[in-house]
Amino acid sequence: MTHSPRTSPRSEYLQQENQRAEASPSIAEKYPRLKTVTVDLGHYDPEGVTRSSQIKYTVNLEHAKSVFRVACHNPECVRGDFDLSDVLAEAVAARRTSVSGEACCQGWRSRATIDSVPCRNILRYKLTLGY
Ligand SMILES: [Zn+2]
Numbered sequence: 001m002t003h004s005p006r007t008s009p010r011s012e013y014l015q016q017e018n019q020r021a022e023a024s025p026s027i028a029e030k031y032p033r034l035k036t037v038t039v040d041l042g043h044y045d046p047e048g049v050t051r052s053s054q055i056k057y058t059v060n061l062e063h064a065k066s067v068f069r070v071a072c073h074n075p076e077c078v079r080g081d082f083d084l085s086d087v088l089a090e091a092v093a094a095r096r097t098s099v100s101g102e103a104c105c106q107g108w109r110s111r112a113t114i115d116s117v118p119c120r121n122i123l124r125y126k127l128t129l130g131y
Contacts, residue, residue, distance in 0.1 A: 009111050013079045017069060024067040027059065031092045036130035037061060039084075043073040046120035048102075072105045074121050078114055080107020082123045091129055100126035 007015075027034065037059040043052045052073050066089075070082040082103045091099040107119040 010078045021065045021067040021069055024065045026062055027064045027066050028061040030066040033131055034092055038128040040126040042124040044122040048122045070123060072121050074119050076110035077119045078108040078111050080105040080119045098128050
């Protein structure tokens, strides 16, 4: 793989992850018995105290990919973001109607701190599922 001088570790990772998501089947294809999914996402700083945003939306199952990623709110984050694919898969397998939890960003705080300062932004999520 060749590295263009114009790409950064952040953009390379995002491109790779976007390709992985694009290549995955839609949620409707992968989980045909699932009828509705609503997500409630709260983005917090690493201490879990300051909330930078709270959004709630209904997922379009035909368009959303089963590799279900939520972007980290740290604009400098490298190789982070949140992947709720497994949370969704386990919820559907157990036929749960509601699942909530907390995820910690596994990326780096910025490209200058790769291998030294982790991002650790927190996502608190709640998924409501209808069958
Ligand atoms: Zn992050």
